[in-house]
Amino acid sequence: MIEKNEIKALAEEYLKNSPDYLVDIIVAPGNSITVEIDNDNGVNIDDCVELSRHLESQLDRDAEDFELTVTSAGLTSPFKTHRQYKKYEGKEVEVLTKKGEKLKGTLKSSTYDNFTVEVSKMVKPEGAKRKTEVKEEQTFNYDEVKHTKYLIKF
Structure with a gap:
């Protein structure tokens, strides 16, 4: 069976001077190899x-x-690399936490350790008759989420 590390080394060497970057490599039984790449501009x-x-x-x-x-x-695949998070900063994303909570909001920033999403919530202030929209920033470590995806709006 062809080793994933061999494919990874070959792909990274080829892509090192390219705007493209490696996202994932899957080597399935029968040597079915899938190499996934991305680029900040598509x-x-x-x-x-x-x-x-x-x-x-x-x-x-x-x-x-x-x-x-x-x-x-x-476009609708979950983010797998830090560079994909950077690419989608300022855009609307969906986050599914490992606790099962699904959030939609704007990806504000990302570091190598975590990322921050601005989420809008409807909250009823004490004494008010109607709910008002409140924006709140939530920061997640990458290991706290099952996936983060770009939300396509039409």
Whole structure:
């Protein structure tokens, strides 16, 4: 079986001087390899083709057969890298915590340790007849969330 670390090293070496960056590598049984890349300005199909050709040229099908797919990170896919969080700062996201709480808000900032989301809540102030909208910032460590996704609005 082809090792994930081998594919990772080849892909990172190829992408090091590129605006594209590696998001994930999946090596499934039967040597079905999926390489997922992203770019701060969106991935071009030609970028996927070029990386695929590079990886194909570095691997020996005669020694071990494989199936290779190079794709961009899906727009609705969960974030997997810090750079994806940086890319979507200022945009609306959905956060699902490990406690099962689902929040929607604006991704305000991210560091290598955590990220902050501004969430709007309807709160009824004491003595008021109606609820008013209150914005609140919540900070999460990455290990506290199941996923964070970009919310597409039409």
